Amino acid sequence: MSKSFWPEKDAEIERALNHARDMRMCLPAAKRSGRDLLKRRVREGILLSPFPGVYEEPAYWRGLDPSEKSIRVIRAAALLHPSWVFCESSAAIAYELEVSCPNIEVIHVANDSASHIRNTDHVKRLYFGGQPSVASGVKVTPLDRCVFDCARNLDMPFALAVTDSYARQKSLTPDDLVAEFARVGCGLHGIHRAQDVARLTDPRAEDGGESVARGTMIELGFASPELQVPFSDPFDSQRTYRVDFYWGKGENGLPIIGELDGLGKYTIADGTTPEAGPGIAPAAPHTASEPLHTALRNLSQERLRESRLTLGGAAVMRFDFATVLDKPRFETLLTAFGVPRTS
16 A cells, blocks of 8 residues: 555545545545544534544445445554554454454554554454564454454353454354463463363354354353254245244244344335434445335245244344343343253
């Protein structure tokens, strides 16, 4: 990446922003004169600054999902700080692993000295003395070290999002991951915690939201569900439904199906959703030509799917990611449906 595109005049900022977008990053302010100009625009509400020295237009920024926001901040920060080696969740984002609810305002950077680590509000440092790799155009810790750092440092449900996606990507079993962490983490603190996460890892999880939901269930003392269990449609032998979570026998003796709702299923024509709720990223905008009936058809198909699943006597428990993040509410829901607890 080059710093040569920096604008000197106010009229050139839009071109500079577009150039940065072409490079899949926010606009970095490499010169003091440019920073002063962009800071003034932030004060005027024309721009925002998600990370020191990094800028974007609010309307454009709102159209990006959290992971895309994060990688654009990371790439801009890499240009401003060429010596930085990104680690932990920042490296996981660069490797395109599942990082749920990333803190866009905080970047994780490797430090080559264990005795001179100083954190700030926006930069968290972690010791790493090895050779860096490259992912998404930025310097990062090696993939196995990145996953190990996430497993030992992140809250367990969010660590599972990373390890599930890594295991899926590399076709690893939990035992494989335990052995890998023993090798990568030799002599480092947190190795037992990382291996505990490895033992809970399940590559069948389809996305980070499902991983966080399962991890939260386990944290709350509920039995870990089976994932992506197939069910045949009793009226159409050619059709099979896969459910997100399944418990063969709940507290009430009946099987329980858990479904994590994704907002994309209910996006209406203008790209908005009926209820986003706290903790859920809005769906990316759809094209203006997408008809409303597409979203209604999706909702109708989902209701049909649910009616087929309940024919076998299973209770279908639907919830969104906001509910997962609200642990007391989530525990109440799981208890009400009779999800079994661990002994």
